[in-house]
Amino acid sequence: MEWFWPESVLSNGERVKEELMQGRELAGQLCRVFDDHKSTLDSGFGGGGGGSAEGLVDKILGSFANALLILNGKESDDQELVSGDQIQGISSGGGSADSSSWDANHAIIKSEDFHEEISCKSASTFKDRRGSYKRRRTSHSWTRDAQDLTDDGHSWRKYGQKVIHNAKHPRNYFRCTHKFDQSCQATKHVQQILDDPPVFRTTYYGNHTCRDYLKASELVLDCTSPRESSSYIRFGDFKQDHPFFSSLTSVKKEVVIKEEKPQPSDDHMMASHHRNHSSSCDYIVSPHPTAFEYSCPLSGLSSTIDPYDHEGDVMSSLIVEPYYFDDEVLQYEF
DNA sequence: ACTATTTGACCCAG
DNA sequence: CTGGGTCAAATAGT
Incomplete structure (x- = not known):
């Protein structure tokens, strides 16, 4: 398989590294906050060396969001990076990150789509209005060719x-x-384009505005310092106390594997499969473009992507998407 | 019973 | 007019 990377991503590697390293450091502080919390059960998340757990989470999210913005390359020049406070607003707002600065254009797109939907619905007083839609823009899409249909997150x-x-x-x-x-308006289509070896072309349209909370319910931080290796943060426990995660309790309790597997018969492609296992999908952090082969495509991977397609996908991106990070690794387990 | 997939119908852009 | 994208009823799976 192969991703298409803009040059600007490579040149921003160091900035990405700094952001991600900061995120890791903050995560480490968060671990210590949790340790403090365990030792003093009734004290809540107020302690900790670097501030409250909530604040740390916001900073972590901000760091990852910034890294993703940088990775977006061409947008990084005219977009403000996301601060922890912005992330907090995003997370506590319960919606997508549409309020962030990059998304003014896309808000218009979404508004148009909304009106389209309303008009369609209102016109469809008759039962059968199948196929009534406005054809998608072909401009903001990106493709991926793969011999196996791996999990895209x-x-x-x-x-x-x-x-x-x-x-x-x-x-x-x-x-x-x-x-x-x-x-969430993200769609994709998958088509086998070669027989031997089988090559599947996946074309993505739109970015995810959804947040797969349950995928993030269990986070693993694989710290590389000898004494902090393999620290686990279980947000499944944490969310009871955090205003952001506590708002997720209404989300259906299911864990979903996002993977299509080709069947022996070429035209039998499977969609999502539910699973109970949590360890089969490890996510790692890295600035190396080649390491993104197994990640969900970020905006900017293809020349066909429009700037306004960079929706408020910060949260979902930083939560579910894998990144490799030199020989230092941030590893998420879901 | 609920959820996901299949598949023919429908509609729009080119 | 045709090809392609989406809808939704029917069907299958759990």
């Missing part, structure tokens, strides 16, 4: 399959599982 639901003219294999259409519960 998001949950998908198949909603259609079409035989494509002059194509040997049908095209499978997927939308984000959270299209309705979180209004």
Whole structure:
């Protein structure tokens, strides 16, 4: 498989490293806060060397968000990096990060889509209005070719399959599982383009505005310093006390594996599979572009992506997407 | 019973 | 007019 990387990402490697290192340091502080919390059960999250647990979480999120903004390359020049306070606003607001500075254009897009949906719904007093839609913009998409359909970090639901003219294999259409519960507009389609070896082309449209909270419910920080190795943070416990995570309790208790596996028959592509196992999907941090082969594509990976497509996906990106980070590793386990 | 997938119908852009 | 993207009823799976 292969991702298409803008040059600017490479030049920002050091900045990414700094941001991620800061995030790791803050995470370490958060670990100590939790340790303090354990030792003094009734004291709450007020202690800790670097401030409250909530504040630390906000800073961590801000660091990762900044790294992602930097990775976006061409947007990094004219976009303000996200501060911890902004992240806090995002997280406590319960919505997507539409309020961040980069997204003014996209807000318009979303507004248009909203009106389209309203008009469509209002016009569809009759039951059968199938196929009533406005064709997607073909400009902000990116593609990925792979011999195996590896996990891209998001949950998908198949909603259609079409035989494509002059194509040997049908095209499978997927939308984000959270299209309705979180209004996530991300879609993709997958089509086998080669037989031997089998190569599957995945085309992504739109960014995820959803947050797969449950994937983030258990976070593993693999600290590389000898005495801090493999520290685990279980947000499943933490969220009871954190205003952000406590707001997630209404989310359905399920863990989803986001992976399509080709069937022996070429046109049997599977959508999301539910799973109970939490260890089969480890996420790592790195600035090396090649290491992103197994990650979900960030905006800016392809020349076909429009600037306004950089939705408020900061949270979902930093939570679920894997990054490799030189020989230092931040490892998430879900 | 609930959720996901299948598949033909429908509609729009080119 | 045609190809492609989406909808939603029917069906399958858990």
